[in-house]
Amino acid sequence: EPEVTQTPSHQVTQMGQEVILRCVPISNHLYFYWYRQILGQKVEFLVSFYNNEISEKSEIFDDQFSVERPDGSNFTLKIRSTKLEDSAMYFCASSQGNQPQHFGDGTRLSIL
């Protein structure tokens, strides 16, 4: 079965540094998402992306965050200047639209 793949599985970064989290969605999917899960808390929506633009974003997704689909296969989340509170598990998901979202295994981001 096709999968959403995320790299790296674990990223350690110094506070204030930029980080890029990478995702390869399922190939025929058109809608892409990022979610985050702070340790011990629920999964929270960050942003959705369709037709090369952001469809919706949450209040968490401020100017420090950006998303990009640089080519036909990758979907990236960039955090410009990381803060301690950005430490979380970040999940990428993709969907065909009117179908359930499929999630990757996540990238654990640790900010030191």
Added chain:
Amino acid sequence: AQSVTQPDIHITVSEGASLELRCNYSYGATPYLFWYVQSPGQGLQLLLKYFSGDTLVQGIKGFEAEFKRSQSSFNLRKPSVHWSDAAEYFCAVAPQGGFQKLVFGTGTRLLVSP
């Protein structure tokens, strides 16, 4: 605003016993409803979904869920739990249309005792 409530933070069930995990949602119309499972260190795997039609839906791994509009509930059930079912279970909703954000509950951690 949409919200999802999973009132049980932890549940412990004996292996072979039945299981019911509760989920209530708050939304203006009937949303799309989902249950996802997360094993430790893993991503979210879809167990089942409700879009419309038959209110009892079957999923993978022997799970089922029943949508009750009058109670705004979508409880997950399994008749006989296996040790491998120990994981965190998340209920989620999305507006009809599906290609919008999922709103998740806080999750229920299932422990299975021998």
